[in-house]
Structure formats: structure tokens, C-alpha cells
Amino acid sequence: MITTDICIIGAGPVGLFAVFEAGLLKMRCHLIDALPQVGGQLSEIYPQKPIYDIPGYPAINAQTLVDNLMEQIAPFNPGFTLGERVEGLERQEDGSYIVTTTDSTAIHCQVVVIAGGLGCFEPRKPEIINLERFEGKGVSYMVKNPELLRDRRVVLAGGGDSALDWTIFLAGIAKEVTLVHRSDSFRGAPDSAEKVAELAKQGRINLILQSNITSINGNGHLQEVTVTAKDKSETTFMADNLIPLFGLTPKLGPIANWGLTIDKSAIHVNVADFSTNVERIYAIGDINTYPGKLKLILCGFHEAALMCQSAFHHVHPDQKLSFKYTTVNGVPTF
Amino acid sequence: MISFTVEDRNGERQPIEIPEGINLSLMEVLKASDYTILATCGGLAICATCHVQVLNGLDALPEPQDAELDMLDTLPDADSDSRLSCQIRIDETVDGAIFRIKSEEPI
Ligand SMILES: Cc1cc2nc3c(=O)[nH]c(=O)nc-3n(C[C@H](O)[C@H](O)[C@H](O)COP(=O)(O)OP(=O)(O)OC[C@H]3O[C@@H](n4cnc5c(N)ncnc54)[C@H](O)[C@@H]3O)c2cc1C
Ligand code: FES
Numbered sequence: 001m002i003t004t005d006i007c008i009i010g011a012g013p014v015g016l017f018a019v020f021e022a023g024l025l026k027m028r029c030h031l032i033d034a035l036p037q038v039g040g041q042l043s044e045i046y047p048q049k050p051i052y053d054i055p056g057y058p059a060i061n062a063q064t065l066v067d068n069l070m071e072q073i074a075p076f077n078p079g080f081t082l083g084e085r086v087e088g089l090e091r092q093e094d095g096s097y098i099v100t101t102t103d104s105t106a107i108h109c110q111v112v113v114i115a116g117g118l119g120c121f122e123p124r125k126p127e128i129i130n131l132e133r134f135e136g137k138g139v140s141y142m143v144k145n146p147e148l149l150r151d152r153r154v155v156l157a158g159g160g161d162s163a164l165d166w167t168i169f170l171a172g173i174a175k176e177v178t179l180v181h182r183s184d185s186f187r188g189a190p191d192s193a194e195k196v197a198e199l200a201k202q203g204r205i206n207l208i209l210q211s212n213i214t215s216i217n218g219n220g221h222l223q224e225v226t227v228t229a230k231d232k233s234e235t236t237f238m239a240d241n242l243i244p245l246f247g248l249t250p251k252l253g254p255i256a257n258w259g260l261t262i263d264k265s266a267i268h269v270n271v272a273d274f275s276t277n278v279e280r281i282y283a284i285g286d287i288n289t290y291p292g293k294l295k296l297i298l299c300g301f302h303e304a305a306l307m308c309q310s311a312f313h314h315v316h317p318d319q320k321l322s323f324k325y326t327t328v329n330g331v332p333t334f
Numbered sequence: 335m336i337s338f339t340v341e342d343r344n345g346e347r348q349p350i351e352i353p354e355g356i357n358l359s360l361m362e363v364l365k366a367s368d369y370t371i372l373a374t375c376g377g378l379a380i381c382a383t384c385h386v387q388v389l390n391g392l393d394a395l396p397e398p399q400d401a402e403l404d405m406l407d408t409l410p411d412a413d414s415d416s417r418l419s420c421q422i423r424i425d426e427t428v429d430g431a432i433f434r435i436k437s438e439e440p441i
């Protein structure tokens with residue numbers, strides 16, 4: 001089991017900056033994020049867009065801000081569990097918590113900080129009969145390890161860049177690759193669209209256009225995919241893996257069931273320290289709400305600083321906290 | 335006045351009237367009218383959580399631009415009458431149109 005002082009759920013800009021503020025007060029952090037990379041909305045939705053309202057930066061590219069935050073917190077050596085969604089929260093007799101993830105990672109901590117933003121980014125699921133029944137049994141929404149698809153019959157669905165990119169990549173690995181797209185053209189990167197068309201012409205992939213996958217079947221594991229064309233004609237063919245690639249959409253997820261006061265997908269907090277109605281659980285950044293709340297990065301940074309002052313008393317109950325500027329001591333690391 | 339109709343996820347229709355000359359997108363009007371749509375990106379055509387289906391008046395609307403079409407392509411339930419409501423300006427082109435909210439209910 002991982003042991004830390006503060007377990008931060010969400011590695012968006014606010015969760016990341018909280019590590020810095022916690023570190024100044026000698027509190028260790030472990031961050032968990034459902035996405036495979038840090039940076040939250042900045043890295044997932046708008047990495048190449050400039051942000052104009054970060055104090056001290058007239059303009060900064062979103063991904064650069066995330067990279068800078070990572071550099072700023074590196075001296076505090078935070079732990080990361082990425083690509084896993086937080087599922088469970090269990091209060092211990094002494095008031096501490098054990099946080100668990102979908103992949104059974106367990107983190108023991110004194111304080112839980114929810115910096116979950118808009119919630120977990122989850123795959124958009126198409127309407128396919130039996131889809132959820134075959135999740136993990138042939139159906140997956142991302143390609144984690146392409147080697148697992150070697151010599152298999154793989155069906156991809158979607159028309160965006162990731163569907164095109166994976167089709168091209170898997171054409172060299174899988175036994176058979178089929179790409180199903182509802183339209184008759186691709187609007188992803190023209191270069192990738194051309195490559196996919198060329199692979200289809202050479203017979204190296206199957207391209208099924210103007211069609212949707214409508215149902216899947218199998219005996220325990222995926223075996224068959226049924227595709228319905230615009231003219232309503234149906235075709236069924238054999239497949240071992242189906243990968244629908246329709247991007248991600250945020251969902252509040254399991255946090256909604258933790259007994260916190262939640263209104264319109266946001267957690268109510270006390271503005272004095274951003275604590276929730278449950279002891280030792282704080283909520284900062286886009287996920288919280290209070291009168292006058294603004295969903296801005298700089299507001300989340302402020303909340304992180306105040307939260308740490310309060311969390312300190314749970315992590316170091318026998319110590320007195322005295323406020324110091326970083327200009328006095330520099331950045332004291334562990 | 336510009337009038338159009340919005341159908342929610344339960345199939346209920348509501349007429350909406352907006353004074354002419356107001357510089358708003360359909361997404362902004364939907365949010366202001368308390369429809370539950372995420373519109374995560376605030377109208378940049380990069381989140382697709384403001385997806386609507388145009389049940390009437392599609393041809394009168396200005397053609398979608400590349401960014402909108404690219405984004406619609408990433409949706410599993412988009413069709414030829416799909417649009418991103420943040421890319422539709424409220425002007426005479428939406429007069430008489432019927433829009434159905436297609437984006438998933440946020441939870
Ligand atoms: C297009 C766009 C432009 C923007 N421009 C600006 C701007 O110019 N200036 C500005 O200040 N703000 C801007 N924002 C808003 C800004 O991005 C947010 O305020 C900021 O990202 C909030 O940070 P956060 O750390 O609270 O949450 P997020 O960035 O949303 O990160 C939360 C993280 O928590 C993870 N998570 C949630 N639940 C779980 C769980 N159960 N288990 C594991 N992980 C979980 C998510 O995967 C996510 O990575 C913009 C937003 C968008 C979409
Ligand atoms: S609000 Fe994001 S695409 Fe329309």
C-alpha cells in the first residue's frame with residue numbers, strides 16, 4: 001500500500017499546484033488521475049491554446065503551463081498513479097483514509113483533496129447492442145498495449161484522428177483490421193486519411209463507410225460484429241477485438257457517492273479552507289462550488305494554498321504552523 | 335424577434351424568442367434557458383458537448399466550418415443533420431428552426 005500525507009484526486013493544474021503548496025508545509029502528496037497523462041483539461045482538451053490570465057505570464061501555452069507546474073513540484077517528489085480512476089474511499093478508525101482505484105491501487109493518507117475538475121474523462125460510447133457486456137472481453141476504448149492485438153482481427157470505429165492513426169498503426173500488427181465510419185469521408189489529418197484510403201486500396205485493411213456498428217456477439221469473448229449501412233443493409237463478420245474511438249467526455253463518477261454535499265456536479269465547500277462537509281476531505285478547483293465561484297486556474301491555485309494551511313493541522317497535529325514567504329526560506333524540499 | 339423551437343432529451347418542445355441583433359450562439363441561449371448541456375470548451379468547437387440535431391431549417395443555416403465538421407466526426411451519434419450549437423449564431427437563419435438536444439446529459 002502507498003502511504004502519503006495528502007492523496008490528491010486529479011492531476012490537473014490545481015491538483016499539481018497543491019503539491020507545491022503542501023510541500024512548502026512539509027506534507028507529502030500522491031496524485032491519482034484517470035487520464036494517462038497529467039494536466040487535466042489543459043492537456044486533454046486544449047494543449048496548444050494560449051492562456052492569457054495566469055499572473056506573470058502575458059500568454060502561456062496550456063501544455064507549457066502544465067510542464068512548468070511539473071518542474072515546480074519536482075523538488076517535492078510527489079507520487080503519481082495515472083490511468084486509474086479513483087473508486088473507493090474508506091475512513092479508518094484514526095480518521096485517516098484509504099483511497100482505492102479501479103486497478104486496486106490503495107493509498108493510505110491523512111487528508112484527501114479532490115481536485116477532480118469536471119470529473120473523470122470517460123470514453124464516449126456508441127449505441128451498440130451488447131457493448132458493455134463485452135467490455136474487457138474484446139471491447140476496449142483505448143489501445144493500451146498494441147502487442148495484445150498482434151495477429152488478431154481488430155475492428156475500429158470512428159472517424160477522428162485517433163481512429164485513423166490506430167488503423168494505420170495496427171495494419172502492420174493485427175491479422176485483420178477493419179475501420180467502420182458513419183460518413184463517406186474522413187475529416188482527420190488529410191495525410192492520415194490518404195494513408196487509410198491507400199491501405200484499403202491495397203487490401204491491407206477493410207474500410208466500411210456510411211455504416212455504424214449496431215450489435216456485437218460472442219460466447220464469453222467478442223466473436224462477431226454486425227454493421228448496418230445507411231441503406232439499412234446488415235453485414236456480420238468475425239472479430240476478436242472492437243475499439244470504438246469517439247473521444248472522451250467528463251463524468252462526475254464515483255465521487256458522487258461519497259456523502260459529500262453536491263449540487264449540479266460540484267462539491268460544496270467552506271470558503272475559509274475549502275473543506276467539504278466530510279472531515280479531512282477538501283475540494284479545490286473546478287469541482288467545487290461556493291457563492292461567487294469562478295472556474296479559473298488562478299482561483300484553483302488560491303484555493304490550493306488555503307486548503308494546505310488547514311490540512312496541515314490533520315497531517316501534523318502536534319506542530320504549530322507559522323506562515324513564511326518562499327523568499328525567506330526558498331523552497332525547502334524533503 | 336427570432337423564434338425557434340428546442341426539443342429536450344425527453345422530447346418536450348419549447349418555443350424560444352430572442353430579440354434580433356443579439357450576439358449569442360445557440361449554445362449560450364440553451365445554457366441561459368437552463369438546458370443541461372456541458373459546453374465544456376465554452377464555444378471553441380473542441381469538446382462536442384453542445385451537440386444538437388436540426389430537425390427543421392438545416393438548409394437555411396450557414397454551412398459548418400472545418401473545425402465543427404472535424405469535431406462532429408468524433409461523435410458516435412452524429413448524423414448529417416448534426417451541428418454544434420456553439421457554432422450556430424442566433425440570427426434570421428435560425429428563425430423557425432427546430433433543434434433537438436443530442437449531447438449526453440451531464441452527470
Ligand atoms: C477550452 C478551455 C479553455 C480554458 N481557458 C482557460 C483560461 O484561459 N484561463 C483559465 O484560468 N481557465 C481556463 N479554462 C478552465 C481551466 O482549464 C480549468 O479551470 C482548470 O483546468 C481546472 O483545473 P482542475 O485541476 O480543477 O481540474 P481539471 O483540469 O479538470 O483536472 C481534473 C483531473 O481530475 C481527474 N479526475 C476526476 N475525477 C477523477 C477520479 N475519480 N479518479 C481519477 N481522476 C479523476 C480528471 O481526469 C482530470 O484530469 C479553460 C477550459 C477549457 C476547456
Ligand atoms: S461548447 Fe464545446 S464544442 Fe460547443
